[in-house]
Structures are given as C-alpha cells and as structure tokens.
Amino acid sequence: MVLLTLTQLPARAWAESSSKATLPDRYALDVRSDTYLELYRRALLPGPGGALVTTETHAPLHEYASFAARGLDLPGAPDSVDVELSAWGRAELGNSQEFQPVDGDLRVANVRYRKRGLFVEVGRQTRVGGAARFARLDGVSAGNTWDNGFAVQAYAGFSVRQLAFQRPGYRLLGAAPEALLRNPELLEPADPKGNWLLGAQLSYEKPASWGVAATVHEQREGGELARRNVGLDTHFELSSKLSLLAATVVDLDSASVADARAFLDYAPSQRFDVGAEYLHTEPSLFLSRQSVLSVFSTDNFDEAGASARYRPLRSVEFGAGAYFDAYSHEDPGGRLEARARFKPVGTDRTLVMLTLSRVRNSETGYQALRAALRQRLLDPLVATAETYLYFYDHPIHGYESSSVYAGTLEWQVLSELRCLWGASVARTPNAGLDTQTMLRISYERGRRSTR
Amino acid sequence: MNRLLVWFAASVLLLAAALSCTEKAPVKFPHQVHLADQHCGGNSGPPCLSCASCHRSSADGPALSLPRMEVCGSCHQNDAAKLSAPTQNRESTFSRSVRFSHPQHLAMPEVRGQCVPCHAGVALGEEKAPPFPPMQKCFSCHEHQAEWQRSECTPCHARKDIEHVMPETFLRHDGDFSRRHGGLARSQIETCRQCHSESQCNDCHNVTEGLEVERRNPEAIQRNFVHTGNFEVRHALEAKTDSAKCLRCHTTDSCEGCHLERGVSANRLDAANPHPAAWVGSFPGDPNFHGRAARRDIAACAACHDQGPATNCIPCHRVGAYGGNPHPSGWRSARSENATMCRYCHEGSR
Numbered sequence: 001m002v003l004l005t006l007t008q009l010p011a012r013a014w015a016e017s018s019s020k021a022t023l024p025d026r027y028a029l030d031v032r033s034d035t036y037l038e039l040y041r042r043a044l045l046p047g048p049g050g051a052l053v054t055t056e057t058h059a060p061l062h063e064y065a066s067f068a069a070r071g072l073d074l075p076g077a078p079d080s081v082d083v084e085l086s087a088w089g090r091a092e093l094g095n096s097q098e099f100q101p102v103d104g105d106l107r108v109a110n111v112r113y114r115k116r117g118l119f120v121e122v123g124r125q126t127r128v129g130g131a132a133r134f135a136r137l138d139g140v141s142a143g144n145t146w147d148n149g150f151a152v153q154a155y156a157g158f159s160v161r162q163l164a165f166q167r168p169g170y171r172l173l174g175a176a177p178e179a180l181l182r183n184p185e186l187l188e189p190a191d192p193k194g195n196w197l198l199g200a201q202l203s204y205e206k207p208a209s210w211g212v213a214a215t216v217h218e219q220r221e222g223g224e225l226a227r228r229n230v231g232l233d234t235h236f237e238l239s240s241k242l243s244l245l246a247a248t249v250v251d252l253d254s255a256s257v258a259d260a261r262a263f264l265d266y267a268p269s270q271r272f273d274v275g276a277e278y279l280h281t282e283p284s285l286f287l288s289r290q291s292v293l294s295v296f297s298t299d300n301f302d303e304a305g306a307s308a309r310y311r312p313l314r315s316v317e318f319g320a321g322a323y324f325d326a327y328s329h330e331d332p333g334g335r336l337e338a339r340a341r342f343k344p345v346g347t348d349r350t351l352v353m354l355t356l357s358r359v360r361n362s363e364t365g366y367q368a369l370r371a372a373l374r375q376r377l378l379d380p381l382v383a384t385a386e387t388y389l390y391f392y393d394h395p396i397h398g399y400e401s402s403s404v405y406a407g408t409l410e411w412q413v414l415s416e417l418r419c420l421w422g423a424s425v426a427r428t429p430n431a432g433l434d435t436q437t438m439l440r441i442s443y444e445r446g447r448r449s450t451r
Numbered sequence: 452m453n454r455l456l457v458w459f460a461a462s463v464l465l466l467a468a469a470l471s472c473t474e475k476a477p478v479k480f481p482h483q484v485h486l487a488d489q490h491c492g493g494n495s496g497p498p499c500l501s502c503a504s505c506h507r508s509s510a511d512g513p514a515l516s517l518p519r520m521e522v523c524g525s526c527h528q529n530d531a532a533k534l535s536a537p538t539q540n541r542e543s544t545f546s547r548s549v550r551f552s553h554p555q556h557l558a559m560p561e562v563r564g565q566c567v568p569c570h571a572g573v574a575l576g577e578e579k580a581p582p583f584p585p586m587q588k589c590f591s592c593h594e595h596q597a598e599w600q601r602s603e604c605t606p607c608h609a610r611k612d613i614e615h616v617m618p619e620t621f622l623r624h625d626g627d628f629s630r631r632h633g634g635l636a637r638s639q640i641e642t643c644r645q646c647h648s649e650s651q652c653n654d655c656h657n658v659t660e661g662l663e664v665e666r667r668n669p670e671a672i673q674r675n676f677v678h679t680g681n682f683e684v685r686h687a688l689e690a691k692t693d694s695a696k697c698l699r700c701h702t703t704d705s706c707e708g709c710h711l712e713r714g715v716s717a718n719r720l721d722a723a724n725p726h727p728a729a730w731v732g733s734f735p736g737d738p739n740f741h742g743r744a745a746r747r748d749i750a751a752c753a754a755c756h757d758q759g760p761a762t763n764c765i766p767c768h769r770v771g772a773y774g775g776n777p778h779p780s781g782w783r784s785a786r787s788e789n790a791t792m793c794r795y796c797h798e799g800s801r
Binding site: 287 | 585595597600649656657695784796
C-alpha cells in the first residue's frame with residue numbers, strides 16, 4: 001500500500017515533464033504495485049499418519065513493485081534507453097518461525113542502450129537461450145542484430161543465487177549448526193566471487209519462415225564447474241498451418257544430451273489444431289556438476305505424445321492430450337487429459353472449464369477432476385470458483401483422495417486500481433482441514449506515446 | 452464422501468451453464484450472403500454488391516469505414532425497422548491496431564483495387580480463409596524483414612496495442628503454446644521483448660520469489676499453472692513422472708529448504724526415515740534397494756541428500772570403501788580427479 005502511493009508520484013512527474021516537450025516523443029512508462037496480505041495457519045509435518053504436530057499462524061505481507069521505461073532519450077540518440085526495475089519484499093506479521101521476519105530481493109534492475117540492432121544491457125538481468133535455459137546474473141550483456149537476419153549476443157556476470165527459503169543461519173549447502181547438521185565443519189562459507197557465468201548465442205532468423213540459434217553457456221560455483229552446455233534451437237514455419245520446433249542441450253562435461261525436444265503443430269483451421277511432441281532427457285545432467293549425486297546415474301527418460309483442440313462452436317472448445325512415458329529399466333507411465341471450455345462469443349461475462357486427467361508413473365498415479373467458473377457479476381465485479389478433486393491409486397498417509405475449493409472476488413475500483421479477495425478450503429493427506437484467505441491490492445498505471 | 456465431491460463439482464458446472472445461457476452474443480453481419488450467396492443482377496434481382504458498395508476507404512486507417520444505415524436501407528426498404536446500426540467486431544481489436552493505409556494498398560499494381568486477395572474469408576466464409584489477412588500475407592509482398600530483424604514491430608503496430616492484445620495470426624499463442632514458448636523464446640527473445648518485460652518472465656520462472664505465481668494470481672483460472680490444487684501433496688508423485696521436470700526450474704536448494712523445515716531432510720539427525728526396510732543393506736548379500744532407485748531417479752535423492760562434501764553417499768562409496776563404484780556403466784566426465792568434487796571420493800586413490 002505504501003508503494004502504491006509512491007508509485008503514483010513518478011508517473012505524474014513524468015507525465016508533466018513530457019507535456020513540456022515541444023515535439024511528441026515516443027516512450028512508454030509503466031508502474032505496477034501488488035500488495036498481498038495472506039492469513040492462514042500451517043501445521044508442519046511429519047506426524048503419525050499425517051497428524052498435525054505444531055501449528056503456526058502465518059500472516060505474510062508481500063509487496064511486488066515494478067517500473068519500466070522504454071524509449072528514453074540520450075543526447076543525439078532518441079528512444080535509445082530502456083530501464084527496468086522490479087523488486088519484491090515480505091514482512092511476516094504472524095507468529096511463524098519458518099521465514100525471516102523481513103525478506104526481499106531485486107528481481108530485475110537493468111539499463112539497456114539500443115541503437116538499431118545493437119544493444120548493451122547492464123545490471124541484474126535474465127538470459128534465456130538453449131544452453132543457458134533460464135539464467136539470472138548481475139553483469140553485462142551485449143549483442144547486435146543485422147538486417148540480413150544474423151544476430152550475436154554475449155553475457156557475463158555473477159550468478160544470482162536463490163534466496164527463497166533462506167533463514168537466519170541457513171546456507172547454500174545445508175542448514176545451520178542449530179539444525180543438527182551432520183557435518184557442519186565440512187561446510188565452508190560460499191565465496192560469491194566464485195559464482196559466475198558467461199555465455200554467447202549466434203542466431204539466424206528468416207521472418208515467417210525459419211530460425212536457428214546456437215548457444216554456449218558456462219556456470220561456476222565456488223570457482224568450480226557447475227555447467228558447461230551447448231544448445232541448438234531451431235524452428236520452421238513450414239506453412240501457415242504447420243510449424244516445427246526442435247531444441248537440444250548437450251552437456252559437454254559428459255558429452256551427453258541433457259535435453260532434447262521437438263514439437264510439431266498443425267492448425268488446418270481456426271476450429272481445430274493438433275500437436276505432437278517428443279522429449280528426451282537425462283535427469284542427472286540437470287544437477288550441478290558440483291553435486292556428488294550427478295555422477296550416480298545415466299538413466300534416461302523419454303516422453304512422446306499428442307494434444308488436440310477442437311472448437312465445434314466459437315464459444316465451446318474441447319481439448320485432449322495423451323503422453324506416453326518411458327523410463328530406463330522401469331515400467332512405462334503416461335498422462336491423459338481431457339478438457340472442455342465454454343466462453344460465450346463476444347462477451348466477457350462467463351468462462352466455464354472442466355478438466356479430467358489421469359497421471360500414471362511406473363509405481364503409482366492419480367486421477368483428477370477440475371471444475372472452474374468465472375462470472376462477471378456486475379461490470380466492476382468478477383467472481384471465480386474452482387474445485388479440484390484428486391483420487392490416488394495408492395493411499396497417501398491413509399487418504400485415498402483430496403479436495404480443494406477456492407474462490408475469488410475481484411472489484412475494479414478504478415481503471416488503475418483493483419482489489420481481490422480470495423479464499424480456499426482443502427482436505428488433503430497433509431491436513432484434515434486447510435483454510436486460507438488473501439487480500440490483494442493491485443495498482444497499474446502506464447503512460448505511453450508514439451510518434 | 453467422494454460421491455459428494457463429484458456432485459458438488461457437477462452442481463458448480465450446472466450453475467455455470469445456467470448463468471452462461473443468459474448471455475447474448477452480438478449479431479454477426481452475414482457478409483457471405485451479401486457477397487456470394489445472393490442472386491443478383493438482371494431485371495429482377497437486386498444489384499450485385501462488392502466490398503466498395505458499402506465500405507469506403509479511410510485515409511490512413513486499418514479498417515474501411517462502416518456503412519451508414521442509409522446504405523443498408525437502400526436495399527432493405529421493407530424491413531428497415533428491423534436493422535440496427537453496424538458496429539465494429541470486438542474481436543478484431545488487433546486488426547484495428549495495425550497502422551495500415553487501404554488507399555495505398557489498393558493502388559498497388561499487385562492488388563489492383565481488389566479486396567479479396569487479402570479478405571477472402573469475408574466472402575468465402577471463415578472456414579476457407581481468415582477474414583483478416585495473416586501477417587505472413589504482409590511479408591509475402593513487402594520488404595519488412597529489416598524491421599523484423601531488429602525486432603521493431605512499431606512501424607506497423609502501435610506499441611500500446613501490441614502490449615495488451617494477443618497476436619492472432621503470426622506469433623500467435625494458440626494451441627499448447629505454454630509448452631513450446633520456451634523454445635521460441637530461445638531464438639526470438641528480442642521479438643518477445645517487444646511485448647513482454649523481463650519482469651513478466653520472472654513472474655513465472657524466477658523461483659526465488661517470495662510468493663508463488665499461482666498464489667499471486669488466484670483469479671487466472673484459464674492459465675495452465677503448474678503448482679495448482681494440492682501440489683504440496685502431489686509434488687513427489689509428479690516428480691516421479693519426470694524427475695528433470697522439477698530441476699528445469701528449481702535447484703536442489705529449494706527442495707532442501709522446504710524438506711529441512713518439515714523434518715524430511717538428511718540434514719536433520721532427528722528426521723524420520725522415509726525409506727522402507729532393506730533400503731540400504733548393512734552387509735554384503737543383504738537386500739539393497741537404494742542403488743537401483745538412485746539410478747532411476749537421482750533427482751529425488753538430491754532433493755534430500757545433496758550436501759556437497761557432507762553427502763551421506765560418500766562414506767560408503769568413496770574409493771576404498773565397501774560401497775563399491777557408484778558410477779554407472781557408460782558414465783564419463785571430462786574433469787580430472789583433481790576437481791574439488793571428485794576429490795571427495797578420490798582423494799586417497801591417486
């Protein structure tokens with residue numbers, strides 16, 4: 001809520017400053033704030049037969065704030081600078097000992113300069129690309145795209161490590177001594193200077209036709225090798241109705257394919273589309289090379305399947321998917337899903353969804369039913385209701401099924417301001433009764449101009 | 452109890468269906484009847500119509516102007532009272548956001564004043580062709596590749612629109628897009644940035660957040676979130692179907708954080724042992740199940756047992772210990788045994 005007020009101020013200032021300009025400028029400014037107040041009680045596991053052991057009351061207050069400006073001017077270089085800043089924070093108002101009283105992190109904080117196809121970006125940023133997968137770094141990246149379709153990018157910086165679940169005294173490789181760590185003397189404080197990464201990407205893109213990208217990514221933990229991958233991603237728009245996408249990541253340390261996948265999508269009409277996909281993966285290669293466990297397995301996992309979507313009427317959609325899973329030296333498994341969706345054409349009042357699914361692995365599985373409804377009650381008031389039912393092949397903690405009921409009520413107070421109240425009730429193998437409630441206040445404001 | 456739950460779900464659906472029946476979709480203008488199906492001409496029939504009979508070209512806009520009521524009334528003289536003024540189709544918002552000059556295009560020699568090459572679906576029906584030309588149609592005539600390569604959409608699209616409207620033809624997010632968007636983003640990330648900020652990627656992919664994306668957006672029932680329902684209960688079961696699925700987003704640190712708190716981590720001496728009897732044999736020849744399970748699902752082991760030099764596999768499986776060589780057949784590494792992690796087991800063997 002505090003940020004909600006603060007975020008209004010810069011937006012107004014920019015609006016006033018932009019109005020003084022003699023020529024219309026091309027820019028975009030966006031501010032967003034989401035404040036969450038949750039209230040629930042949590043009983044930690046394990047207990048005999050899933051019984052509740054200790055109960056804590058949680059009342060976390062979360063704030064997410066972001067600001068983005070695109071097309072800012074430099075002397076002699078109009079519309080050349082983008083700035084993005086995003087952060088979250090949390091304060092624990094309940095009696096929970098699980099989380100730190102106050103926590104938070106920067107999600108994104110960078111400045112990007114661009115001129116025609118060239119860009120240079122400095123700060124906390126995200127790089128995605130075959131070998132990098134999803135890498136976050138505090139560093140610099142740069143690249144250039146030529147008009148003939150070729151592009152090159154490179155990045156380097158310190159890895160942004162996970163902060164989630166950090167508690168006082170908790171360290172990367174385990175827990176604090178007070179958590180009865182087996183061999184605390186073996187743990188040395190991690191040196192953040194040894195956690196760095198770098199990578200590069202070379203790509204070619206022919207618009208509306210095909211594209212290919214080759215990437216290399218290396219990541220270090222404590223100065224030692226964590227990942228050294230190369231990736232190849234390609235996609236083909238074979239026609240306006242048929243597209244093919246393939247991607248692979250190879251771990252250079254073991255000279256093995258860590259991940260390979262292919263998607264074929266065919267959409268002969270707006271009423272019907274079908275897709276087939278294949279996935280091959282070696283799970284141990286997703287572990288850091290600094291994990292002892294990464295050298296214990298070479299077993300593979302393969303999945304092949306297809307999904308289809310059919311709209312007999314513009315307001316009704318049916319979908320289905322079936323996937324076959326094959327494991328090394330294990331019985332096969334699979335997934336099935338069927339869904340129906342109803343949304344009247346031309347209106348935004350109602351959405352009804354029903355999903356049935358079946359999951360089976362080599363040992364066990366479950367069936368699930370999900371029903372969801374969204375209904376605009378009044379023009380500024382929208383309600384949703386959801387039901388999840390799960391039926392397990394083998395009982396979990398003695399329970400053969402679990403159920404979750406959730407609902408929300410959202411009120412659009414102003415065009416920039418929305419308030420949402422949500423609540424859920426659940427009965428699961430982990431809790432005989434789980435009730436939660438949440439209040440969300442969202443503020444979003446944007447200002448933009450195009451010449 | 453289960454039957455009661457199913458009845459409850461069915462009741463919710465019936466209620467939803469009843470509510471949705473109160474909806475009234477707007478009437479869609481029968482273009483096909485007017486342009487193709489109607490018998491016209493001659494002495495008895497009405498005049499044959501073309502697109503230009505009703506629509507007039509706007510100077511610099513994406514859409515031709517809608518006809519006034521008088522234009523309809525020139526033919527529908529007897530039933531004019533039943534007609535309502537034409538309105539813009541709500542679903543064509545994206546098409547309206549394109550900066551496009553109809554007069555310039557109609558004057559091109561390739562087009563020769565014809566509407567049908569781009570708008571065939573209007574006359575033939577949407578089953579045979581889309582009413583609005585797909586973006587590939589634009590690329591078939593124009594040299595817009597330079598803008599595309601620089602990922603500049605704004606010459607043709609207004610940014611304020613492309614940021615809030617889903618693409619309908621090219622780059623469309625249909626089908627199972629959520630499953631394949633990562634592959635597209637890998638080679639087209641600059642194009643993605645035209646509409647999406649890094650914060651939006653982080654909304655779902657950054658697992659260091661304080662609040663999961665499903666909890667932040669409980670009203671988004673149409674989105675295919677991964678951790679919906681009672682995922683905390685199901686997560687071990689889901690992980691078993693594809694153990695790499697978790698590791699694509701999470702590191703083992705995030706498993707450990709939760710498991711430690713709930714007392715199911717190897718880091719806690721007071722933790723309850725979740726493994727069945729004979730999981731680890733004490734003597735040669737004893738039943739010993741853990742090795743096969745580790746081969747099959749090493750990521751599940753790592754969720755609790757990944758403590759670097761403190762990992763409890765090392766005392767038994769280090770070189771010279773009684774656990775034997777843990778490396779499976781076909782395993783290889785380019786690293787030397789001097790690498791820090793290798794020395795945990797190989798220190799005394801060199």
